Amino acid sequence: MNIDTKSPAIILQDGRDKALNRRHPWLFSNAIKQVINTPNRGDTVEVYSSSGQWLARAAYSPSSQIRARIWTFQQDEAIDVAFFSRRLSRAWALRQSLFDQSTDGIRLIAAESDGLPGITIDKYADVLVLQLVSAGADAQRKNLLAALIQLFPSHSIYERSDVDVRKKEGLKPVTGWLAAEREHGEVLIKEHGMTLLVDVIQGHKTGFYLDQRASRAAVKRLASGARVLNCFSYTGTFAVAALQGGASEVINADMSELALSTASRNAELNQLDLSKLTNVKADVFKLLRQYHEQGELFDIIILDPPKFAESKSQLMGACRGYKDINRLAMQLVKPGGLLFTFSCSGLMEDSLFQKVVADAALDANRDCLFIEKLQQDSDHPVASFFPEGYYLKGLVCKIW
Structure with a gap:
């Protein structure tokens, strides 16, 4: 085995690496054989096969049946501000190719599908609404926020991590302004010739x-x-x-x-x-x-x-x-x-x-x-x- 015994790590049961080899981003608790160096909630862990092959880098969640969510399958990719900047930039480039300026209410990050498990970000004109539903996402709030501010320096950012699914991750609700605080949560967006009111504080989900x-x-x-x-x-x-x-x-x-x-x-x-x-x-x-x-x-x-x-x-x-x-x-x-x-x-x-x-x-x-x-x-x-x-x-x- 070539396991780094200094870092928190997960070793999988024999034959339980098939989903990861297909790039599925979830690891369930019953797939895990051993946890090394007892990671804390949300910590980044190395994931190894039963034979000691490095497979992925993931976020650890001791309270959830989804025990780990994969950040990257690239061994040389650290989970830092630059990581989030790359994922955000790729997602934003896709959305810009899909929508013109006549629509400015857009889902910027669709969690696992955009390579950021447990993270949803909606962009309402010049307001970003962030929802973190996993332990790993919650633990990476500072890095994610820094990357968001780099990409959207003039935007207000509000967090709506107040959904029930956080309880499964052992997390409490979190809401509030993270950048460029405003007096209220109302913002107007444009969509296919309509002007629509969104309340990012009181509205459902992220407001809309x-x-x-x-x-x-x-x-x-x-x-x-x-x-x-x-x-x-x-x-x-x-x-x-x-x-x-x-x-x-x-x-x-x-x-x-x-x-x-x-x-x-x-x-x-x-x-x-x-x-x-x-x-x-x-x-x-x-x-x-x-x-x-x-x-x-x-x-x-x-x-x-x-x-x-x-x-x-x-x-x-x-x-x-x-x-x-x-x-x-x-x-x-x-x-x-x-x-x-x-x-x-x-x-x-x-x-x-x-x-x-x-x-x-x-x-x-x-x-x-x-x-x-x-x-x-x-x-x-x-x-x-x-x-x-x-x-x-x-x-x-x-x-x-």
């Missing part, structure tokens, strides 16, 4: 759902003359897209008063006819049943619910939830109308989601034609070695 950019464009393209029901509307960006596309009426439905208030502000920012927009604070499942009893019908219904499955054990329950809500929605679509339906549950595979929607159509006694598939936009890339990076699935359904 950039992954639905292409879906909003699809709604805009198909909404002419339509009466639209926008379920789980959040800040009403699908509504703005529909109204810009010529919708005759849009109803936003959401449980959050703050989100619905922002939805009105988004309509105002785009100088839309507010008489065509109604905001309804309601539980969507109950509202759909109520509308069915009242005989309401819509030309387009948009279903963009929160994640229904956080783990494999929740997947069957999620299928029942998706089936129920799609059945309810289909009953409210006029014959010949459209249903835009989405799942952001990464565990819900394409084929399974399509089957669930097909089963919902049978239960609703409606014919359903899948006319278009939608997914996360191109600033949320999926690395060939990390299929888990693909999570957002959408179907545009013609309902008869």
Whole structure:
């Protein structure tokens, strides 16, 4: 064995190096035979095969089932400011090639897919929002921040590391300004001819759902003359897209008063006819049943619910939830109308989601034609070695 006994290291069980040889960035606890020099949470460790071959350099997480996340497969690559500068610069160059200046709300770093496991960074105009969900990412905050400031010296930087998944890594929530502090978290972004308000402090996730950019464009393209029901509307960006596309009426439905208030502000920012927009604070499942009893019908219904499955054990329950809500929605679509339906549950595979929607159509006694598939936009890339990076699935359904 050629193991450096001075540095923290992991030795794998025999035969457990196959995933790493395919460049998958996760090491699970049951793949590890021995831990040398007891690394602390987030420490960088060397990873060796059972025969002592150096494989990778990773971040150690003693509390998580994902015991280590790979930073690099290059033995001469240190995990320092220069490392983060290289990964950030590569990711930014890709985004610049994908989007012009008419769109300035962009996912800069999509975690593992951009070679930075546990790190998400969204760029809203001149505000960067950082979310660190792994022990290694948390431990490298200073290096990452230094690299970000080098690349974007005039930007404000806010941290939104307040998601529940940090608990699995033994981490507490962290939020706050890291650079160029501002009095509030509101920022305006541009997207396909829309001006949209993002609140990086109070908003969901990092403040906004950039992954639905292409879906909003699809709604805009198909909404002419339509009466639209926008379920789980959040800040009403699908509504703005529909109204810009010529919708005759849009109803936003959401449980959050703050989100619905922002939805009105988004309509105002785009100088839309507010008489065509109604905001309804309601539980969507109950509202759909109520509308069915009242005989309401819509030309387009948009279903963009929160994640229904956080783990494999929740997947069957999620299928029942998706089936129920799609059945309810289909009953409210006029014959010949459209249903835009989405799942952001990464565990819900394409084929399974399509089957669930097909089963919902049978239960609703409606014919359903899948006319278009939608997914996360191109600033949320999926690395060939990390299929888990693909999570957002959408179907545009013609309902008869």
